[in-house]
Amino acid sequence: MKAFHTRQNSTVKLQQRKNAGFTLIELMIVVAIIAIIASVAIPKLLSARLSANESAAISTLRSISSAQAQLQSSAAIDVDSDGGGEYGYFAELAGTVGLREDDGAGGIQIGADVLAPPMLSGALGNVDGDGFVQRSGYLFAMFLPDDASAGLLEAADGGADTNAVDSDQAEILWCCYAWPLNYQQTGNRVFFINQDGDILQSNNRDETYSGAATAPAFDAAYNGADMSTATANAAAGNAGQDTNTWTVLQ
Secondary structure, three states: OHHHHHHHHHHHHHHHHHHHHHOHHHHHHHHHHHHHHHHHHHHHHHHHHHHHHHHHHHHHHHHHHHHHHHHHHHHOOOOOOOOOOOOOOHHHHHHOOOOOEEEOOOOOOOOOOOOOOOOOHHHOOOOOOOOEEOOOEEEEEEEEOOOOEEEEEEEOOOOOOOOOOOHHHHHHEEEEEEEEEEEEEEEOOOEEEOOOOOOEEEEOOOOOOOOHHHOOOOOEOOOOOOOOEOOOOHHHOOOOOOOOOEEEOO
């Protein structure tokens, strides 16, 4: 009878221990293990996301370069009617606004014709109120030249909003920048491309671009203060107008 009570008491105590759950020490051990795993995994996940966003930005710039070449060769935009096609803004390339045309008085107006089929994804035609396009953690800005080859940013909501785009210069010049929406969170490097087709990159440390408030000026990656000058790159031993060092992406 005594042996029975002993076994019964042991069983009750074991059951009570099971019902009690984890001890404080056990919980602390579990939390510490989770913290260690998180400290290793989270930086790797962030690094992977940054790399993916930068790769997407590079791919987008290459698509833009191809689309610009197609647009220019098609002469879909030829404001001065000289047979030489002109480059376009995001919204023109994506077919979300009408193409530039002669207004009949020597100026420029936005026509009723849109590019069909478009040469860029419609998503790249979603130009915001600052004249930028947002995609995969990066902002993009397109510039076309005026008569002095200074860059003119795309209008709010897309396309050209003034007569300042020079038809002759727009036949030979354009440039586009891509920079992080949030530096070190959505990307690190800033990228540039123009009619030459080479993508330039900067580590974005000397003059940091992050979000709409700190966007690159049109001449940031050039040796001079207009779009007709050579681009700056480390091979030529020159920093850009923004003082950053730019290198050709291999």
